[in-house]
Amino acid sequence: MLRKSTDIRQEEIKRAVLTIIHRDGLKNISTKNLAKEVGISEGTIFRHFQSKNDIMMGIIDDVSQGLIEELKKITLLDKPADKRLFDLLCKTVTYLVENKGITILLFSEASYDNDTVMLKKLNYIFNSQKQLAGKIISDGIAAGIWDKTISIEDVTTLYMGIPITLNIEMILNGEKFQYKNFCNRMYNLMLKILMKT
Amino acid sequence: MLRKSTDIRQEEIKRAVLTIIHRDGLKNISTKNLAKEVGISEGTIFRHFQSKNDIMMGIIDDVSQGLIEELKKITLLDKPADKRLFDLLCKTVTYLVENKGITILLFSEASYDNDTVMLKKLNYIFNSQKQLAGKIISDGIAAGIWDKTISIEDVTTLYMGIPITLNIEMILNGEKFQYKNFCNRMYNLMLKILMKT
DNA sequence: TACATTTGCAAGCAAATACTTACTTATGTT
DNA sequence: AACATAAGTAAGTATTTGCTTGCAAATGTA
Incomplete structure:
Protein backbone atom coordinates (compact mmCIF):
# COMPACT_ATOMS: atom_id res chain seq x y z
CA MET A 1 0.00 0.00 0.00
CA LEU A 2 1.60 3.21 -1.23
CA ARG A 3 1.03 6.18 1.04
CA LYS A 4 1.36 9.86 0.27
CA SER A 5 1.06 12.98 2.38
CA THR A 6 -2.08 15.10 2.49
CA ASP A 7 -0.28 17.87 0.58
CA ILE A 8 0.44 15.58 -2.34
CA ARG A 9 -2.97 13.90 -2.29
CA GLN A 10 -4.73 17.26 -2.28
CA GLU A 11 -2.85 18.25 -5.42
CA GLU A 12 -3.66 14.92 -7.07
CA ILE A 13 -7.33 15.23 -6.23
CA LYS A 14 -7.56 18.81 -7.52
CA ARG A 15 -5.76 17.83 -10.70
CA ALA A 16 -8.18 14.90 -11.14
CA VAL A 17 -11.13 17.30 -11.02
CA LEU A 18 -9.79 19.26 -13.98
CA THR A 19 -8.82 16.11 -15.88
CA ILE A 20 -12.28 14.60 -15.49
CA ILE A 21 -14.09 17.83 -16.38
CA HIS A 22 -12.05 18.23 -19.54
CA ARG A 23 -12.14 14.58 -20.58
CA ASP A 24 -15.56 13.35 -19.43
CA GLY A 25 -17.59 16.45 -18.59
CA LEU A 26 -18.95 18.10 -15.48
CA LYS A 27 -21.44 15.30 -14.84
CA ASN A 28 -18.67 12.94 -13.88
CA ILE A 29 -16.96 14.75 -11.02
CA SER A 30 -18.49 12.59 -8.31
CA THR A 31 -16.34 11.69 -5.34
CA LYS A 32 -16.49 8.09 -6.55
CA ASN A 33 -15.03 8.97 -9.95
CA LEU A 34 -12.53 11.31 -8.38
CA ALA A 35 -11.24 8.52 -6.17
CA LYS A 36 -11.02 6.17 -9.15
CA GLU A 37 -9.04 8.73 -11.17
CA VAL A 38 -6.52 9.26 -8.37
CA GLY A 39 -6.37 5.56 -7.57
CA ILE A 40 -7.56 5.74 -3.97
CA SER A 41 -10.77 4.83 -2.21
CA GLU A 42 -13.64 7.26 -1.86
CA GLY A 43 -13.16 7.52 1.88
CA THR A 44 -9.58 8.67 1.42
CA ILE A 45 -10.79 11.77 -0.38
CA PHE A 46 -12.50 12.82 2.83
CA ARG A 47 -9.32 12.11 4.75
CA HIS A 48 -7.68 14.93 2.78
CA PHE A 49 -10.60 17.29 2.21
CA GLN A 50 -13.46 18.13 4.54
CA SER A 51 -16.00 18.17 1.74
CA LYS A 52 -16.33 18.10 -2.02
CA MET B 1 -58.06 20.61 -10.82
CA LEU B 2 -56.91 23.00 -13.53
CA ARG B 3 -55.78 21.30 -16.69
CA LYS B 4 -53.63 22.60 -19.51
CA SER B 5 -52.55 21.10 -22.82
CA THR B 6 -49.14 19.53 -23.33
CA ASP B 7 -48.12 22.48 -25.54
CA ILE B 8 -48.72 24.96 -22.74
CA ARG B 9 -47.23 22.79 -20.03
CA GLN B 10 -44.08 22.24 -22.09
CA GLU B 11 -43.61 25.99 -22.35
CA GLU B 12 -44.20 26.42 -18.62
CA ILE B 13 -41.70 23.72 -17.77
CA LYS B 14 -39.03 25.12 -20.09
CA ARG B 15 -39.57 28.60 -18.69
CA ALA B 16 -39.27 27.20 -15.16
CA VAL B 17 -35.85 25.76 -16.00
CA LEU B 18 -34.52 29.21 -16.92
CA THR B 19 -36.19 30.86 -13.94
CA ILE B 20 -34.68 28.41 -11.49
CA ILE B 21 -31.22 28.55 -13.05
CA HIS B 22 -31.18 32.32 -12.88
CA ARG B 23 -32.73 32.64 -9.42
CA ASP B 24 -31.38 29.62 -7.54
CA GLY B 25 -28.55 28.21 -9.64
CA LEU B 26 -27.89 25.14 -11.73
CA LYS B 27 -27.89 22.83 -8.72
CA ASN B 28 -31.59 23.29 -8.26
CA ILE B 29 -32.98 22.17 -11.61
CA SER B 30 -34.18 18.81 -10.33
CA THR B 31 -37.47 17.47 -11.66
CA LYS B 32 -38.86 17.88 -8.16
CA ASN B 33 -38.05 21.61 -8.05
CA LEU B 34 -39.20 22.04 -11.62
CA ALA B 35 -42.60 20.60 -10.74
CA LYS B 36 -42.84 22.82 -7.68
CA GLU B 37 -42.01 25.92 -9.73
CA VAL B 38 -44.69 25.14 -12.32
CA GLY B 39 -47.20 24.08 -9.67
CA ILE B 40 -47.69 20.50 -10.80
CA SER B 41 -46.59 17.12 -9.52
CA GLU B 42 -43.30 15.56 -10.51
CA GLY B 43 -45.06 12.80 -12.42
CA THR B 44 -46.86 15.32 -14.59
CA ILE B 45 -43.54 16.55 -15.95
CA PHE B 46 -43.01 13.11 -17.44
CA ARG B 47 -46.51 13.22 -18.92
CA HIS B 48 -45.33 16.16 -21.07
CA PHE B 49 -41.67 15.29 -21.62
CA GLN B 50 -40.10 11.89 -22.12
CA SER B 51 -37.07 12.75 -20.01
CA LYS B 52 -35.31 15.63 -18.32
C1' DT C 1 -75.48 11.06 -21.92
C1' DA C 2 -71.97 7.94 -23.02
C1' DC C 3 -67.30 7.22 -23.81
C1' DA C 4 -62.55 7.75 -25.22
C1' DT C 5 -58.75 10.61 -24.47
C1' DT C 6 -55.93 13.57 -22.04
C1' DT C 7 -54.13 15.43 -17.88
C1' DG C 8 -53.33 14.88 -13.29
C1' DC C 9 -51.31 12.87 -8.85
C1' DA C 10 -49.55 9.92 -4.80
C1' DA C 11 -46.65 6.53 -3.97
C1' DG C 12 -43.07 3.94 -5.25
C1' DC C 13 -38.67 2.42 -7.80
C1' DA C 14 -33.49 1.53 -8.45
C1' DA C 15 -29.44 3.94 -8.81
C1' DA C 16 -26.48 7.61 -7.53
C1' DT C 17 -25.04 11.14 -4.40
C1' DA C 18 -21.83 13.13 -0.63
C1' DC C 19 -20.26 11.68 3.44
C1' DT C 20 -19.34 8.50 7.89
C1' DT C 21 -17.95 4.65 10.50
C1' DA C 22 -15.10 1.12 12.37
C1' DC C 23 -11.22 -0.82 11.60
C1' DT C 24 -6.37 -1.81 9.42
C1' DT C 25 -1.77 -0.85 8.11
C1' DA C 26 2.18 1.89 6.96
C1' DT C 27 5.55 5.36 8.57
C1' DG C 28 8.46 8.36 11.37
C1' DT C 29 10.13 9.11 16.21
C1' DT C 30 11.71 8.06 20.62
C1' DA D 1 11.29 -2.44 19.81
C1' DA D 2 7.47 0.27 21.20
C1' DC D 3 4.34 3.61 20.15
C1' DA D 4 1.73 7.51 18.31
C1' DT D 5 0.16 9.28 14.22
C1' DA D 6 -1.16 9.67 9.59
C1' DA D 7 -3.05 7.32 5.52
C1' DG D 8 -5.64 3.82 3.90
C1' DT D 9 -10.04 0.91 3.12
C1' DA D 10 -14.77 -1.67 2.73
C1' DA D 11 -19.09 -1.23 3.86
C1' DG D 12 -22.19 1.31 5.44
C1' DT D 13 -25.50 5.87 6.11
C1' DA D 14 -29.45 9.03 4.78
C1' DT D 15 -30.92 11.63 1.11
C1' DT D 16 -31.69 12.90 -3.61
C1' DT D 17 -31.87 11.73 -8.32
C1' DG D 18 -34.68 10.83 -12.71
C1' DC D 19 -38.34 8.12 -13.78
C1' DT D 20 -42.55 4.61 -13.49
C1' DT D 21 -46.85 2.78 -11.98
C1' DG D 22 -51.83 2.46 -11.08
C1' DC D 23 -55.58 4.89 -10.72
C1' DA D 24 -58.69 9.21 -10.61
C1' DA D 25 -60.75 13.04 -12.69
C1' DA D 26 -61.31 16.60 -16.14
C1' DT D 27 -62.25 17.46 -21.08
C1' DG D 28 -63.69 16.95 -25.96
C1' DT D 29 -66.71 14.51 -29.04
C1' DA D 30 -70.51 11.54 -30.56
Whole structure:
Protein backbone atom coordinates (compact mmCIF):
# COMPACT_ATOMS: atom_id res chain seq x y z
CA MET A 1 0.00 0.00 0.00
CA LEU A 2 1.60 3.21 -1.23
CA ARG A 3 1.03 6.18 1.04
CA LYS A 4 1.36 9.86 0.27
CA SER A 5 1.06 12.98 2.38
CA THR A 6 -2.08 15.10 2.49
CA ASP A 7 -0.28 17.87 0.58
CA ILE A 8 0.44 15.58 -2.34
CA ARG A 9 -2.97 13.90 -2.29
CA GLN A 10 -4.73 17.26 -2.28
CA GLU A 11 -2.85 18.25 -5.42
CA GLU A 12 -3.66 14.92 -7.07
CA ILE A 13 -7.33 15.23 -6.23
CA LYS A 14 -7.56 18.81 -7.52
CA ARG A 15 -5.76 17.83 -10.70
CA ALA A 16 -8.18 14.90 -11.14
CA VAL A 17 -11.13 17.30 -11.02
CA LEU A 18 -9.79 19.26 -13.98
CA THR A 19 -8.82 16.11 -15.88
CA ILE A 20 -12.28 14.60 -15.49
CA ILE A 21 -14.09 17.83 -16.38
CA HIS A 22 -12.05 18.23 -19.54
CA ARG A 23 -12.14 14.58 -20.58
CA ASP A 24 -15.56 13.35 -19.43
CA GLY A 25 -17.59 16.45 -18.59
CA LEU A 26 -18.95 18.10 -15.48
CA LYS A 27 -21.44 15.30 -14.84
CA ASN A 28 -18.67 12.94 -13.88
CA ILE A 29 -16.96 14.75 -11.02
CA SER A 30 -18.49 12.59 -8.31
CA THR A 31 -16.34 11.69 -5.34
CA LYS A 32 -16.49 8.09 -6.55
CA ASN A 33 -15.03 8.97 -9.95
CA LEU A 34 -12.53 11.31 -8.38
CA ALA A 35 -11.24 8.52 -6.17
CA LYS A 36 -11.02 6.17 -9.15
CA GLU A 37 -9.04 8.73 -11.17
CA VAL A 38 -6.52 9.26 -8.37
CA GLY A 39 -6.37 5.56 -7.57
CA ILE A 40 -7.56 5.74 -3.97
CA SER A 41 -10.77 4.83 -2.21
CA GLU A 42 -13.64 7.26 -1.86
CA GLY A 43 -13.16 7.52 1.88
CA THR A 44 -9.58 8.67 1.42
CA ILE A 45 -10.79 11.77 -0.38
CA PHE A 46 -12.50 12.82 2.83
CA ARG A 47 -9.32 12.11 4.75
CA HIS A 48 -7.68 14.93 2.78
CA PHE A 49 -10.60 17.29 2.21
CA GLN A 50 -13.46 18.13 4.54
CA SER A 51 -16.00 18.17 1.74
CA LYS A 52 -16.33 18.10 -2.02
CA ASN A 53 -17.05 21.82 -1.93
CA ASP A 54 -13.68 22.35 -0.21
CA ILE A 55 -11.99 20.72 -3.20
CA MET A 56 -13.65 23.21 -5.52
CA MET A 57 -12.76 26.09 -3.23
CA GLY A 58 -9.18 24.85 -3.21
CA ILE A 59 -8.97 24.90 -6.98
CA ILE A 60 -10.44 28.38 -7.13
CA ASP A 61 -7.96 29.59 -4.53
CA ASP A 62 -5.18 28.11 -6.65
CA VAL A 63 -6.30 30.27 -9.55
CA SER A 64 -6.25 33.33 -7.33
CA GLN A 65 -2.83 32.60 -5.93
CA GLY A 66 -1.43 31.22 -9.17
CA LEU A 67 -2.76 33.06 -12.18
CA ILE A 68 -3.92 36.31 -10.59
CA GLU A 69 -0.66 36.84 -8.68
CA GLU A 70 1.31 36.23 -11.88
CA LEU A 71 -0.84 38.74 -13.73
CA LYS A 72 -0.30 41.31 -11.01
CA LYS A 73 3.46 40.94 -11.40
CA ILE A 74 3.22 41.46 -15.15
CA THR A 75 1.07 44.54 -14.66
CA LEU A 76 3.53 46.14 -12.26
CA LEU A 77 6.66 45.44 -14.32
CA ASP A 78 8.67 48.38 -15.60
CA LYS A 79 7.88 47.86 -19.27
CA PRO A 80 5.94 49.78 -21.94
CA ALA A 81 2.17 49.34 -21.67
CA ASP A 82 1.84 47.58 -25.02
CA LYS A 83 4.36 44.93 -24.00
CA ARG A 84 2.63 44.41 -20.68
CA LEU A 85 -0.79 44.07 -22.28
CA PHE A 86 0.58 41.46 -24.64
CA ASP A 87 2.20 39.55 -21.79
CA LEU A 88 -0.97 39.76 -19.70
CA LEU A 89 -3.09 38.30 -22.46
CA CYS A 90 -0.61 35.56 -23.37
CA LYS A 91 -0.10 34.51 -19.76
CA THR A 92 -3.88 34.17 -19.34
CA VAL A 93 -4.27 32.19 -22.55
CA THR A 94 -1.38 29.90 -21.66
CA TYR A 95 -2.79 29.28 -18.20
CA LEU A 96 -6.21 28.36 -19.56
CA VAL A 97 -4.78 26.06 -22.19
CA GLU A 98 -2.56 24.35 -19.63
CA ASN A 99 -5.41 24.06 -17.15
CA LYS A 100 -8.19 22.94 -19.41
CA GLY A 101 -11.37 22.50 -17.47
CA ILE A 102 -10.76 25.40 -15.14
CA THR A 103 -13.06 27.87 -16.86
CA ILE A 104 -15.84 25.31 -17.01
CA LEU A 105 -15.38 24.79 -13.31
CA LEU A 106 -15.32 28.50 -12.53
CA PHE A 107 -18.36 29.16 -14.67
CA SER A 108 -20.36 26.22 -13.39
CA GLU A 109 -19.51 26.91 -9.77
CA ALA A 110 -20.57 30.51 -10.31
CA SER A 111 -23.91 29.28 -11.58
CA TYR A 112 -24.29 26.26 -9.37
CA ASP A 113 -25.85 27.35 -6.14
CA ASN A 114 -25.77 31.16 -5.82
CA ASP A 115 -23.37 30.63 -2.95
CA THR A 116 -22.09 34.01 -1.77
CA VAL A 117 -18.65 32.85 -0.63
CA MET A 118 -18.06 31.21 -3.99
CA LEU A 119 -19.42 34.20 -5.89
CA LYS A 120 -17.05 36.53 -4.04
CA LYS A 121 -14.07 34.38 -4.94
CA LEU A 122 -15.12 34.26 -8.57
CA ASN A 123 -15.85 37.95 -8.63
CA TYR A 124 -12.33 38.55 -7.41
CA ILE A 125 -10.84 36.40 -10.16
CA PHE A 126 -12.92 38.05 -12.86
CA ASN A 127 -12.60 41.64 -11.69
CA SER A 128 -8.88 41.35 -10.93
CA GLN A 129 -8.18 40.44 -14.51
CA LYS A 130 -10.39 43.23 -15.72
CA GLN A 131 -8.79 45.80 -13.43
CA LEU A 132 -5.25 44.75 -14.28
CA ALA A 133 -5.97 45.14 -17.97
CA GLY A 134 -7.56 48.50 -17.13
CA LYS A 135 -4.45 49.58 -15.25
CA ILE A 136 -2.19 48.82 -18.19
CA ILE A 137 -4.48 50.59 -20.64
CA SER A 138 -4.66 53.57 -18.35
CA ASP A 139 -0.83 53.62 -18.22
CA GLY A 140 -0.67 53.46 -22.01
CA ILE A 141 -3.00 56.42 -22.33
CA ALA A 142 -1.00 58.38 -19.77
CA ALA A 143 2.17 57.56 -21.69
CA GLY A 144 0.56 59.01 -24.80
CA ILE A 145 0.67 55.84 -26.90
CA TRP A 146 -3.09 55.11 -26.83
CA ASP A 147 -6.32 56.95 -27.52
CA LYS A 148 -7.46 58.89 -24.49
CA THR A 149 -11.07 59.17 -25.69
CA ILE A 150 -11.90 55.48 -25.32
CA SER A 151 -13.79 54.09 -22.35
CA ILE A 152 -11.48 51.84 -20.33
CA GLU A 153 -14.49 50.06 -18.82
CA ASP A 154 -15.76 49.15 -22.29
CA VAL A 155 -12.39 47.98 -23.57
CA THR A 156 -11.77 45.79 -20.55
CA THR A 157 -15.25 44.31 -20.83
CA LEU A 158 -14.45 43.35 -24.39
CA TYR A 159 -11.01 42.14 -23.29
CA MET A 160 -12.58 39.76 -20.78
CA GLY A 161 -14.49 38.14 -23.60
CA ILE A 162 -11.22 36.82 -25.04
CA PRO A 163 -10.35 34.16 -22.44
CA ILE A 164 -13.99 33.14 -22.20
CA THR A 165 -14.40 32.69 -25.95
CA LEU A 166 -11.18 30.72 -25.96
CA ASN A 167 -12.80 28.27 -23.60
CA ILE A 168 -16.02 27.93 -25.54
CA GLU A 169 -13.91 27.17 -28.61
CA MET A 170 -11.91 24.63 -26.63
CA ILE A 171 -15.07 22.86 -25.48
CA LEU A 172 -16.86 22.91 -28.80
CA ASN A 173 -13.98 22.35 -31.16
CA GLY A 174 -11.84 20.25 -28.84
CA GLU A 175 -8.43 19.35 -30.12
CA LYS A 176 -9.08 21.00 -33.47
CA PHE A 177 -8.97 24.49 -32.04
CA GLN A 178 -5.82 26.42 -32.85
CA TYR A 179 -4.48 28.27 -29.84
CA LYS A 180 -1.26 28.93 -31.66
CA ASN A 181 -1.00 32.64 -32.26
CA PHE A 182 -4.35 33.09 -30.53
CA CYS A 183 -3.04 35.72 -28.16
CA ASN A 184 -1.12 37.50 -30.92
CA ARG A 185 -4.22 37.71 -33.05
CA MET A 186 -6.46 38.96 -30.26
CA TYR A 187 -3.75 41.36 -29.10
CA ASN A 188 -3.59 42.98 -32.53
CA LEU A 189 -7.34 43.57 -32.43
CA MET A 190 -7.07 45.17 -29.02
CA LEU A 191 -4.28 47.40 -30.34
CA LYS A 192 -6.53 48.65 -33.10
CA ILE A 193 -9.14 49.66 -30.56
CA LEU A 194 -6.56 51.45 -28.43
CA MET A 195 -4.90 53.13 -31.39
CA LYS A 196 -5.07 56.92 -31.68
CA THR A 197 -7.30 58.06 -34.53
CA MET B 1 -58.06 20.61 -10.82
CA LEU B 2 -56.91 23.00 -13.53
CA ARG B 3 -55.78 21.30 -16.69
CA LYS B 4 -53.63 22.60 -19.51
CA SER B 5 -52.55 21.10 -22.82
CA THR B 6 -49.14 19.53 -23.33
CA ASP B 7 -48.12 22.48 -25.54
CA ILE B 8 -48.72 24.96 -22.74
CA ARG B 9 -47.23 22.79 -20.03
CA GLN B 10 -44.08 22.24 -22.09
CA GLU B 11 -43.61 25.99 -22.35
CA GLU B 12 -44.20 26.42 -18.62
CA ILE B 13 -41.70 23.72 -17.77
CA LYS B 14 -39.03 25.12 -20.09
CA ARG B 15 -39.57 28.60 -18.69
CA ALA B 16 -39.27 27.20 -15.16
CA VAL B 17 -35.85 25.76 -16.00
CA LEU B 18 -34.52 29.21 -16.92
CA THR B 19 -36.19 30.86 -13.94
CA ILE B 20 -34.68 28.41 -11.49
CA ILE B 21 -31.22 28.55 -13.05
CA HIS B 22 -31.18 32.32 -12.88
CA ARG B 23 -32.73 32.64 -9.42
CA ASP B 24 -31.38 29.62 -7.54
CA GLY B 25 -28.55 28.21 -9.64
CA LEU B 26 -27.89 25.14 -11.73
CA LYS B 27 -27.89 22.83 -8.72
CA ASN B 28 -31.59 23.29 -8.26
CA ILE B 29 -32.98 22.17 -11.61
CA SER B 30 -34.18 18.81 -10.33
CA THR B 31 -37.47 17.47 -11.66
CA LYS B 32 -38.86 17.88 -8.16
CA ASN B 33 -38.05 21.61 -8.05
CA LEU B 34 -39.20 22.04 -11.62
CA ALA B 35 -42.60 20.60 -10.74
CA LYS B 36 -42.84 22.82 -7.68
CA GLU B 37 -42.01 25.92 -9.73
CA VAL B 38 -44.69 25.14 -12.32
CA GLY B 39 -47.20 24.08 -9.67
CA ILE B 40 -47.69 20.50 -10.80
CA SER B 41 -46.59 17.12 -9.52
CA GLU B 42 -43.30 15.56 -10.51
CA GLY B 43 -45.06 12.80 -12.42
CA THR B 44 -46.86 15.32 -14.59
CA ILE B 45 -43.54 16.55 -15.95
CA PHE B 46 -43.01 13.11 -17.44
CA ARG B 47 -46.51 13.22 -18.92
CA HIS B 48 -45.33 16.16 -21.07
CA PHE B 49 -41.67 15.29 -21.62
CA GLN B 50 -40.10 11.89 -22.12
CA SER B 51 -37.07 12.75 -20.01
CA LYS B 52 -35.31 15.63 -18.32
CA ASN B 53 -32.78 15.62 -21.12
CA ASP B 54 -35.63 16.21 -23.58
CA ILE B 55 -36.53 19.38 -21.69
CA MET B 56 -32.99 20.67 -22.12
CA MET B 57 -32.95 19.68 -25.77
CA GLY B 58 -36.26 21.50 -26.19
CA ILE B 59 -34.84 24.71 -24.77
CA ILE B 60 -31.78 24.47 -26.96
CA ASP B 61 -33.97 23.91 -30.02
CA ASP B 62 -35.96 26.99 -29.04
CA VAL B 63 -32.76 29.04 -29.16
CA SER B 64 -32.00 27.66 -32.61
CA GLN B 65 -35.47 28.33 -33.95
CA GLY B 66 -35.98 31.56 -32.04
CA LEU B 67 -32.77 33.55 -31.75
CA ILE B 68 -30.77 32.09 -34.60
CA GLU B 69 -33.60 32.38 -37.13
CA GLU B 70 -34.14 36.00 -36.10
CA LEU B 71 -30.44 36.70 -36.51
CA LYS B 72 -30.49 35.13 -39.97
CA LYS B 73 -33.28 37.48 -41.01
CA ILE B 74 -31.35 40.50 -39.77
CA THR B 75 -28.26 39.36 -41.66
CA LEU B 76 -30.14 38.98 -44.93
CA LEU B 77 -31.98 42.29 -44.75
CA ASP B 78 -31.31 44.89 -47.43
CA LYS B 79 -29.60 47.40 -45.18
CA PRO B 80 -26.06 48.77 -44.87
CA ALA B 81 -23.64 46.42 -43.14
CA ASP B 82 -23.05 48.73 -40.18
CA LYS B 83 -26.78 48.91 -39.42
CA ARG B 84 -27.10 45.14 -39.66
CA LEU B 85 -24.13 44.52 -37.39
CA PHE B 86 -25.65 46.83 -34.81
CA ASP B 87 -29.03 45.10 -35.05
CA LEU B 88 -27.41 41.67 -34.83
CA LEU B 89 -25.57 42.55 -31.65
CA CYS B 90 -28.54 44.27 -30.03
CA LYS B 91 -30.92 41.44 -30.85
CA THR B 92 -28.50 38.96 -29.26
CA VAL B 93 -28.03 41.08 -26.15
CA THR B 94 -31.78 41.62 -25.78
CA TYR B 95 -32.46 37.92 -26.14
CA LEU B 96 -29.92 37.02 -23.47
CA VAL B 97 -31.20 39.62 -21.04
CA GLU B 98 -34.80 38.50 -21.59
CA ASN B 99 -33.84 34.85 -21.26
CA LYS B 100 -31.52 35.03 -18.30
CA GLY B 101 -30.21 31.60 -17.50
CA ILE B 102 -29.99 30.44 -21.09
CA THR B 103 -26.25 30.92 -21.49
CA ILE B 104 -25.58 29.13 -18.23
CA LEU B 105 -27.69 26.29 -19.50
CA LEU B 106 -26.01 26.19 -22.90
CA PHE B 107 -22.55 26.36 -21.38
CA SER B 108 -23.20 23.79 -18.69
CA GLU B 109 -24.89 21.38 -21.06
CA ALA B 110 -21.92 21.76 -23.37
CA SER B 111 -19.62 20.77 -20.53
CA TYR B 112 -21.88 18.32 -18.80
CA ASP B 113 -21.39 14.95 -20.37
CA ASN B 114 -19.46 15.29 -23.63
CA ASP B 115 -22.67 14.20 -25.37
CA THR B 116 -22.20 14.44 -29.13
CA VAL B 117 -25.83 15.25 -30.02
CA MET B 118 -25.85 18.09 -27.53
CA LEU B 119 -22.43 19.33 -28.66
CA LYS B 120 -23.62 19.44 -32.27
CA LYS B 121 -26.64 21.54 -31.35
CA LEU B 122 -24.49 23.92 -29.32
CA ASN B 123 -21.88 24.10 -32.05
CA TYR B 124 -24.63 25.10 -34.44
CA ILE B 125 -25.82 27.89 -32.14
CA PHE B 126 -22.31 29.21 -31.55
CA ASN B 127 -21.04 28.94 -35.10
CA SER B 128 -24.22 30.32 -36.64
CA GLN B 129 -23.82 33.54 -34.71
CA LYS B 130 -20.18 33.71 -35.61
CA GLN B 131 -20.85 33.08 -39.29
CA LEU B 132 -23.69 35.59 -39.48
CA ALA B 133 -21.47 38.27 -37.99
CA GLY B 134 -18.78 37.20 -40.46
CA LYS B 135 -21.20 37.51 -43.36
CA ILE B 136 -22.12 41.08 -42.42
CA ILE B 137 -18.48 42.08 -41.95
CA SER B 138 -17.62 40.54 -45.29
CA ASP B 139 -20.44 42.54 -46.88
CA GLY B 140 -19.16 45.72 -45.26
CA ILE B 141 -15.68 45.13 -46.62
CA ALA B 142 -17.07 44.41 -50.08
CA ALA B 143 -19.08 47.64 -49.88
CA GLY B 144 -15.89 49.49 -49.12
CA ILE B 145 -16.87 50.82 -45.71
CA TRP B 146 -14.55 48.59 -43.67
CA ASP B 147 -10.89 47.65 -43.60
CA LYS B 148 -10.18 44.79 -45.99
CA THR B 149 -6.90 43.84 -44.31
CA ILE B 150 -8.49 42.54 -41.09
CA SER B 151 -9.05 38.84 -40.43
CA ILE B 152 -12.78 38.14 -40.34
CA GLU B 153 -12.16 34.99 -38.31
CA ASP B 154 -10.35 36.99 -35.64
CA VAL B 155 -12.96 39.73 -35.47
CA THR B 156 -15.83 37.27 -35.18
CA THR B 157 -13.97 35.36 -32.46
CA LEU B 158 -13.69 38.59 -30.50
CA TYR B 159 -17.30 39.41 -31.34
CA MET B 160 -18.47 36.13 -29.81
CA GLY B 161 -16.87 37.14 -26.55
CA ILE B 162 -19.40 39.94 -26.16
CA PRO B 163 -22.54 37.93 -25.41
CA ILE B 164 -20.57 35.55 -23.22
CA THR B 165 -19.00 38.31 -21.13
CA LEU B 166 -22.45 39.83 -20.79
CA ASN B 167 -23.56 36.65 -19.11
CA ILE B 168 -20.62 36.41 -16.78
CA GLU B 169 -21.34 39.97 -15.70
CA MET B 170 -25.02 39.10 -15.21
CA ILE B 171 -24.13 36.14 -13.00
CA LEU B 172 -21.45 37.88 -10.97
CA ASN B 173 -22.90 41.33 -10.65
CA GLY B 174 -26.55 40.32 -10.73
CA GLU B 175 -29.04 43.16 -10.83
CA LYS B 176 -26.30 45.76 -10.53
CA PHE B 177 -25.05 45.13 -14.03
CA GLN B 178 -25.97 47.81 -16.54
CA TYR B 179 -27.13 46.36 -19.82
CA LYS B 180 -28.43 49.72 -20.90
CA ASN B 181 -26.32 50.92 -23.80
CA PHE B 182 -24.31 47.72 -23.55
CA CYS B 183 -24.78 46.88 -27.21
CA ASN B 184 -24.12 50.46 -28.30
CA ARG B 185 -20.88 50.55 -26.37
CA MET B 186 -19.65 47.20 -27.66
CA TYR B 187 -20.76 48.08 -31.18
CA ASN B 188 -18.62 51.21 -31.15
CA LEU B 189 -15.58 49.16 -30.19
CA MET B 190 -16.27 46.74 -33.02
CA LEU B 191 -16.55 49.68 -35.41
CA LYS B 192 -13.12 50.90 -34.42
CA ILE B 193 -11.65 47.51 -35.25
CA LEU B 194 -13.40 47.46 -38.62
CA MET B 195 -12.51 51.04 -39.43
CA LYS B 196 -10.16 51.73 -42.36
CA THR B 197 -6.77 53.02 -41.27
C1' DT C 1 -75.48 11.06 -21.92
C1' DA C 2 -71.97 7.94 -23.02
C1' DC C 3 -67.30 7.22 -23.81
C1' DA C 4 -62.55 7.75 -25.22
C1' DT C 5 -58.75 10.61 -24.47
C1' DT C 6 -55.93 13.57 -22.04
C1' DT C 7 -54.13 15.43 -17.88
C1' DG C 8 -53.33 14.88 -13.29
C1' DC C 9 -51.31 12.87 -8.85
C1' DA C 10 -49.55 9.92 -4.80
C1' DA C 11 -46.65 6.53 -3.97
C1' DG C 12 -43.07 3.94 -5.25
C1' DC C 13 -38.67 2.42 -7.80
C1' DA C 14 -33.49 1.53 -8.45
C1' DA C 15 -29.44 3.94 -8.81
C1' DA C 16 -26.48 7.61 -7.53
C1' DT C 17 -25.04 11.14 -4.40
C1' DA C 18 -21.83 13.13 -0.63
C1' DC C 19 -20.26 11.68 3.44
C1' DT C 20 -19.34 8.50 7.89
C1' DT C 21 -17.95 4.65 10.50
C1' DA C 22 -15.10 1.12 12.37
C1' DC C 23 -11.22 -0.82 11.60
C1' DT C 24 -6.37 -1.81 9.42
C1' DT C 25 -1.77 -0.85 8.11
C1' DA C 26 2.18 1.89 6.96
C1' DT C 27 5.55 5.36 8.57
C1' DG C 28 8.46 8.36 11.37
C1' DT C 29 10.13 9.11 16.21
C1' DT C 30 11.71 8.06 20.62
C1' DA D 1 11.29 -2.44 19.81
C1' DA D 2 7.47 0.27 21.20
C1' DC D 3 4.34 3.61 20.15
C1' DA D 4 1.73 7.51 18.31
C1' DT D 5 0.16 9.28 14.22
C1' DA D 6 -1.16 9.67 9.59
C1' DA D 7 -3.05 7.32 5.52
C1' DG D 8 -5.64 3.82 3.90
C1' DT D 9 -10.04 0.91 3.12
C1' DA D 10 -14.77 -1.67 2.73
C1' DA D 11 -19.09 -1.23 3.86
C1' DG D 12 -22.19 1.31 5.44
C1' DT D 13 -25.50 5.87 6.11
C1' DA D 14 -29.45 9.03 4.78
C1' DT D 15 -30.92 11.63 1.11
C1' DT D 16 -31.69 12.90 -3.61
C1' DT D 17 -31.87 11.73 -8.32
C1' DG D 18 -34.68 10.83 -12.71
C1' DC D 19 -38.34 8.12 -13.78
C1' DT D 20 -42.55 4.61 -13.49
C1' DT D 21 -46.85 2.78 -11.98
C1' DG D 22 -51.83 2.46 -11.08
C1' DC D 23 -55.58 4.89 -10.72
C1' DA D 24 -58.69 9.21 -10.61
C1' DA D 25 -60.75 13.04 -12.69
C1' DA D 26 -61.31 16.60 -16.14
C1' DT D 27 -62.25 17.46 -21.08
C1' DG D 28 -63.69 16.95 -25.96
C1' DT D 29 -66.71 14.51 -29.04
C1' DA D 30 -70.51 11.54 -30.56
